[in-house]
Amino acid sequence: MKLFSPVQLGSLTLRNRIVFPPMSTKFAAADGTVTERMINYYEARAMGGAGLVTLEATYVHPSGNSFSRGLGLSDDRMIPGLKNMVSRLKKHGAKVSIQLQHGGRAANSAASGQAVLVVSSIPGVTSYTDTREISEEEIAMLISAWGDAAVRAREAGLDAIELHGAHGYLISQFFSPYTNHRQDAWGGSLENRMRFALEVYREVRRRVGDDFPITYRMSAVEGLAGGITLEDSQALSRALVAEGINGLHVSVGLRETNFMVSPPSCVPRGWNADLSRSIRESVNAAVPVIVAGRVTDEDVAERILEEEKADLVAMGRALIADPFLPDKLQNSHKPVIRCISCNEGCVGGSARGTGVGCALNPLSGMEKAYNLSPAAAPKKVMIIGAGPAGMEAALVAAKRGHKVTLVEKGPALGGLLESAALPPYKQDLTRIMNYYEKALALAGVHVRLNEEAGVDLVKSEAPDIVVLATGSQPVFPGFCRVPGAMTASDALHGADTGSNPLVLGGGLIGAETSDLLSEQGKHVTLLEMQPDIAKDMEGRTRRYLLLRLRERKTTVLTSTQVLEITPERAVRVKDPEGLERWIGPFSSVVVAVGYRSNRTLAHELSDAGIPFVTVGDCTRVGKIMTAIEAGFKAALSF
Known part of the structure; x- marks a missing residue:
């Protein structure tokens, strides 16, 4: 594969074309220094075989810190920790770069303790109260700060530097006509808007020398009116190459369009590749071009490289899911944990402040937090239920040396995953089942399908440990039991819902079911008691889904309570103003008001005096992430 061929980045030879791109972890210490958790996280990606590991956005001046636990290189005291991390990463054969950044209007004043510096104060765009327009003197100071940080990076042993000119941070704020309304030499014309980026590059180059690789990350487009255009980015690319830049890293977006950055599964894989090709062609392929944007697997990556749309591929979330993807593809037949672009652990973890996961x-993100050593006394383990929690518990228990039997009443692994993969753009969930099918076989788990476990089976098998992962089942209120009523699962599996179905419940399941039905050309009414729908959905995924529902003219009724449903499926409701009225009749009623834990077997085992532990939805209904984490931790407890 071309993916695994060496490539030159300035004076640097990379072992392959896989880049682990900079993504904020929230693992730094409060003072911006490196922590052991951060080292362990990046070291896994270096050990796993990436050619270039790029450390996250690192502030060059305290005023530019954008994150509550952001990494910094604004002071010499930050060098030792960084030097230690770099040396540990390099032991595994990876080259290591660092992204130097200033947040500008995206800085976190609570973390930095300083006023937010903005390129221009723009009503409706500049939303902060504690802000100040950057003066000429501060511009000079910040350019110098980039040079100082670059020197520290070289002293810490970094192989390369990336200048962060993307995603609406300070350099791109100067470049973008959306955020730069200055009337001086730093704003107005394209030449003036490029000035800050070029001056930062020149200062960094002057300070580190001609032999040190420097790359530039850009948002080729910002995705909103008045923002950076592709033609702007092509011009900047040509100017940077003329100055001696060693590589260009193509992304998209800014804070107003952050749904374009790390987009969900409804966005095509490798979707930015045409943009990177345009940038690459604009500079006549004079320097290597890296592309980011849902490069989820080796097939997508290889196609981009073969079609010469880029020279390297940024596989960020793919390597968060499985840092050993490169090594597995080259050196073993071990199954790869495939990114499904759900954003629950990576983008979501960062947003929650708990850190990337x-x-x-x-x-x-928890690489050395758990003791994964073999069990001191291997046990006979029976796990009942092969949803995400049960499969993960079985896999980890088997890896620790236990003799594991996984019993599933259905015909296949996955539990509710099979239904969850049916709505539009959710097909990637099948990758989870594919992974576990291979991993469980490799680990020696005895899988028994089409077998319903009960007290008698447990007694006859006499396991030392019983783990219940019996999942959950749909809630179906009594007033919904009218002709033509069904569960969301029924509708997802193709039950006839007619031309104008009513979906009761606007959480994740109801919203996704409405997405599928509206895609089929049906006029869907989605009814929810709360003020908003899909609030339990990851934010970027939700944004795209709401847009699709709006485009298909789905009727969404929020803050609305169902009082009565007639056999003809006319529905009496109480609207947001407290008034009662009738709606419908509807061709069907699709019930998606939630799930409740299935604890039937738990009660039966308790009555029989058989000890057990529960994991996943049968303990508490949650998401895939909480189920897998519960199965993982349970398997470490025995």
Whole structure:
């Protein structure tokens, strides 16, 4: 594969074309220094075989810190920790870069303790109260700060530097006509808007020398009116190459369009590749071009490289899900944990402040937090239920040396995953089942399908440990039991809902079911008691889904309570003003008001005096991430 061929980045030779791109972890210490957790996280990606590991956005001046626990390189005291991290990463054969950044209007004043510096104060855009327009003197100071940080990076042993000119941070704020309304030499014309980026590059180059690789990350487009255009970015790319830049890293978006950055599964894989090709062609392929944007697997990556749309591929979330993806593809037949672009652990973890993680990999961001050594006394373990929690518990228990039997009443692994993969753009969920099918076989788990476990089976098998992962089942209120009523699962599996179905419940399941039915050309009415729908959905995924429902003219009734449903499926409701009225009749009623834990077997085992532990939805209804984490932790407890 071309993916695994060496490539030159300035004076640097990379072992392959896989880049682990900079993504904020929230793992730094409060003072911006490196922590052991951060080292362990990046070291796993270096050990796993990435050619270039790029450390996250690192502030060059305290005023530019954008994150509550952001990494910094604004002071010499930050060098030792960084030097230690770099040396540990390099032991595994990876080259290591660092992204130097200033947040500008995206800085976190609570973390930095300083006023937010903005390129221009723009009503309706500049939303902060504690802000100040950057003066000429501060511009000079910040350019110098980039040079100082670059020197520290070289002293710490970094192989390369990336200048962060993307995603609406300070350099791109100067470049974008959306955020730069200055009337001086730093704003107005394209030449003036490029000035800050070029001056930062020149200062960094002057300070580190001609032999040190420097790349530039850009938002080729910002995705909103008045923002950076592709033509702007092509011009900047040509100017940077003329100055001696060693590589260009193509992304998209800014804070107003952050749904374009790390987009969900409804966005095509490798979707930015045409943009990177345009940038690459604009500079006549004079320097290597890296592309980011749902490069989820080796097939997508290889196609981009073969079609010469880029020279390297940024596989961020793919390597968060499985840092050993490169090594597995080259050197073993071990199954790869495949990113499904759900954003629950990575983007979601960062947003929650808990730090980057992965819904499918509990060790991501927690690389050395658990004792995974073989069990001191291997046991006979029976796990009942092969949803995400049960499969993960079985896999980890088997890896620790236990003799594991996984019993599932259905014909296949996955539990509710099979239904969850049916709405539009959710097909990637099948990758989870594919992974566990291979991993469980490799680990030696005895899988028994089409077998319903009960007290008698447990007694006859006499396991030392029983783990219940019996999942959950749909809630179906009595007033919904009218002709033509069904569960969301029924509708997802193709039950006839007619031309104008009513979906009761606007949570994640109801919203996704409405998405599928509206895609089929049906006029869907979605009814929810709360003021908003899909509030339990990851934010970027939700944004795209709401847009699709709006485009298909789905009727959404929020803050609305159902009082009565007639056999003809006319529905009496109380509207947001407290008034009662009738709506319908509807061709069907699709019930999606939630799930409740299935604890039937738990009660039966308790009555029989058989000890057990519960994991996943049968303990508490949650998401894939909470189920897998519960199965993982349970398997470490015995």
